[in-house]
Amino acid sequence: MTYADFYQESIRQPEKFWDREAQLIDWHRPYQQVLDTSCPPFARWFVGGETNLCHNAVDRWLRTQPDQPALIAISTETNTEKTYSFAELHAEVQRMAAIMQSLGVKQGDRVLIYMPMIAEAAFAMLACARIGAVHSVVFGGFASKSLATRIDDAQPVLIVSADAGMRGGKAVPYKPLLDEAIAAADHPPQHVLLVNRGLDTMNLVSDRDVDYATLRAQYINAQVPVTWLESNAMSYVLYTSGTTGKPKGVQRDVGGYAVALAASMKHIYCGNPGETYFATSDIGWVVGHSYIVYGPLIAGMATIMYEGTPIRPDAGIWWSIVEKYKVTRMFSAPTAIRVLKKHPPELMKKYDLSSLKALYLAGEPLDETTSDWIAGELGVPIIDNYWQTETGWPILSVACGVEHKDTRLGSPGVAMYGYNVCIINESTGAECGAGEKGVVAIRGPLPPGCMQTVYGDDQRFVNTYWSNFAQEQLYSTFDWGIRDADGYYFILGRTDDVINVAGHRLGTREIEESISSHAQVSEVAVVGVEDKLKGQVAVAFAILKHPELAATLEQKLALEGEVMAVVVRQLGAVARPARVHFVTMLPKTRSGKLLRRSIQAICEGRDAGDLTTIEDPSSLVQIKAAVSA
Numbered sequence: 001m002t003y004a005d006f007y008q009e010s011i012r013q014p015e016k017f018w019d020r021e022a023q024l025i026d027w028h029r030p031y032q033q034v035l036d037t038s039c040p041p042f043a044r045w046f047v048g049g050e051t052n053l054c055h056n057a058v059d060r061w062l063r064t065q066p067d068q069p070a071l072i073a074i075s076t077e078t079n080t081e082k083t084y085s086f087a088e089l090h091a092e093v094q095r096m097a098a099i100m101q102s103l104g105v106k107q108g109d110r111v112l113i114y115m116p117m118i119a120e121a122a123f124a125m126l127a128c129a130r131i132g133a134v135h136s137v138v139f140g141g142f143a144s145k146s147l148a149t150r151i152d153d154a155q156p157v158l159i160v161s162a163d164a165g166m167r168g169g170k171a172v173p174y175k176p177l178l179d180e181a182i183a184a185a186d187h188p189p190q191h192v193l194l195v196n197r198g199l200d201t202m203n204l205v206s207d208r209d210v211d212y213a214t215l216r217a218q219y220i221n222a223q224v225p226v227t228w229l230e231s232n233a234m235s236y237v238l239y240t241s242g243t244t245g246k247p248k249g250v251q252r253d254v255g256g257y258a259v260a261l262a263a264s265m266k267h268i269y270c271g272n273p274g275e276t277y278f279a280t281s282d283i284g285w286v287v288g289h290s291y292i293v294y295g296p297l298i299a300g301m302a303t304i305m306y307e308g309t310p311i312r313p314d315a316g317i318w319w320s321i322v323e324k325y326k327v328t329r330m331f332s333a334p335t336a337i338r339v340l341k342k343h344p345p346e347l348m349k350k351y352d353l354s355s356l357k358a359l360y361l362a363g364e365p366l367d368e369t370t371s372d373w374i375a376g377e378l379g380v381p382i383i384d385n386y387w388q389t390e391t392g393w394p395i396l397s398v399a400c401g402v403e404h405k406d407t408r409l410g411s412p413g414v415a416m417y418g419y420n421v422c423i424i425n426e427s428t429g430a431e432c433g434a435g436e437k438g439v440v441a442i443r444g445p446l447p448p449g450c451m452q453t454v455y456g457d458d459q460r461f462v463n464t465y466w467s468n469f470a471q472e473q474l475y476s477t478f479d480w481g482i483r484d485a486d487g488y489y490f491i492l493g494r495t496d497d498v499i500n501v502a503g504h505r506l507g508t509r510e511i512e513e514s515i516s517s518h519a520q521v522s523e524v525a526v527v528g529v530e531d532k533l534k535g536q537v538a539v540a541f542a543i544l545k546h547p548e549l550a551a552t553l554e555q556k557l558a559l560e561g562e563v564m565a566v567v568v569r570q571l572g573a574v575a576r577p578a579r580v581h582f583v584t585m586l587p588k589t590r591s592g593k594l595l596r597r598s599i600q601a602i603c604e605g606r607d608a609g610d611l612t613t614i615e616d617p618s619s620l621v622q623i624k625a626a627v628s629a
């Protein structure tokens, strides 16, 4: 079957299409209806069917491959490595589930998971899924303020946490931040379950805090049967990265999500039982949910959970893992590849990477330089995939499991099956033709696996995502894009990131791409800054490949002029940045996304926003210094 036929069927006959895909998972009770769209824009998939995510990820494989590796937990921070077979994972998840039940967790209750990348975090997620509790994983790098707002939004009965995480060889205490967050929250949990890694001393609050190891020993032989859940029951709540503003609580179902992941593992990620998948993300992000924990296990693959940085003990660490565990499919982000690119490539060549079939990258635009470099080093296809926390799995990519399709440089690919993607003219609401720029939108119903609603706020779901276009109720991605004549899409940045210079609307992303083409520039951020005369002007912050070449003021000015000239040549004089500052670091979210919002705030003399979501706040000091110089 060609991909075009496959795609067309998914759009024209979604019920037939997804009825077939639904056979990829186990159902305890068959569904009565594939799709219910009686209340748009809400979509309900596999109505009346009963299934369970934990059953499909774990129990299902006990019959055929109980002793195959399921979860491989590697920490280069504590120098530990442990493989759990499907049978062992099953036992651990049941212990965790029994502990949760003993602490009063019932079906539908929320459990907040604030943990480092250790096996117990996956046990906790799977245990929730097993007993029908709703997990809300909060990225372990967030400090007490971000955590407190998420506690109040999710109102968990239990929080699962640990004494500390570790990063770059240093312990990062979790417990004190958690205590602070609970003290600040209006809805403190009844209990806190703590994994003691021996990294930091912990003071247990009596009647509230309990020690995991003690309870685990007590429930060592626990058997906790799977709770069968109606397909549309809630599986989890996960907050978006907060790159553009207040994070939204994305709520997901059970059956639709399981089917969507199983299908994506087959058609997009092409993973088979017995193989090993390595996603370098964190369980605090959607990639961690879909492609560290659930997706690979649902496909019967072993999945790697990695605690550590990509460059410790050296930049060869990920490749040594690929060699040792014969990883076939790897998933990372462009930001991580850019980090590796700064290190000697010999480190990569040391390892036998012949098991690796493809590298998938997502989360932010993949620039050609990065893509070319890593493709050359690895000699495997580099597959860009574009999606959002909201969708849970790729909107745009290439589905190699259906038909081999070439990737196109600069494009994350074509519309994935199930997504009726369109480009909409922002002001008229009309659909754009090939080559015309507009907002990337999706015509409902959204396919299985996508968000059901904003947790606790159906109206916000409708208002935020489905009320942006004049002519039709469509889902907005809030990203600019363009589709070429062959159906390949190009993402041109976020709709927030448009600036208006003397009446001309310019995407900051386009200016960034132009600046990146200067041979000396390794990374750049462009923001729009208020200007009395022109409305807004573009201001650029660039990281140089060789900072020593811009040591003196004269050199800086010369280089600034060169960069401006590149932009003028490529995009025209209106796009010329008013200033090009040189820095050595840019502010990013903890998930590695550029925080243009904070840069812009500083340029306009405003507050930079919630600093706890910024990876390294000292990057802001540089921006401030550059702006005031």
Ligand code: ATP
Pocket (backbone or CB within 6 Å): 240, 241, 242, 243, 244, 245, 246, 247, 248, 361, 362, 363, 364, 365, 366, 384, 385, 386, 387, 388, 389, 390, 412, 477, 478, 479, 491, 493, 494, 593
């Ligand atoms: P928030 O919605 O809270 O502002 P966020 O949008 O960064 O945060 P995510 O859901 O983690 O939260 O990120 C999804 C966004 O990341 C997409 O809408 C898009 O802007 C960007 N993105 C993801 N993958 C790609 C890709 N392959 N190419 C270009 N952009 C991408």
Ligand code: MG
Pocket (backbone or CB within 6 Å): 240, 244, 388, 478
């Ligand atoms: Mg977003």
